[in-house]
Amino acid sequence: xxxxxxxxxxxxxxxxxxxxxxxxxxxxxxxxxxxxxxxxxxxxxxxxxxxxxxxxxxxxxxxxxxxxxxxxxxxx
Numbered sequence: 001x002x003x004x005x006x007x008x009x010x011x012x013x014x015x016x017x018x019x020x021x022x023x024x025x026x027x028x029x030x031x032x033x034x035x036x037x038x039x040x041x042x043x044x045x046x047x048x049x050x051x052x053x054x055x056x057x058x059x060x061x062x063x064x065x066x067x068x069x070x071x072x073x074x075x076x
Contacts, residue, residue: 020045 019025024040026048039047 018048020048 016026019027020040024038024045026037026040027033028037
């Protein structure tokens with residue numbers, strides 16, 4: 001992702017949040033195919049916003065702790 005694409009995405013964020021919360025509408029692109037979700041219930045709206053906030057939190061957290069090892073589990 002290029003820096004200008006990130007900036008464009010950040011500029012669209014307030015409109016996207018408004019569409020999700022107020023209108024229950026979420027447009028997105030999956031496999032180069034545009035998909036539009038209409039009439040989402042409140043539970044789906046908040047779940048979508050929570051997962052977006054979690055993604056931002058993880059991205060910010062990874063920049064601070066980028067040298068953490070991958071957790072391994074070994075069973076004998």
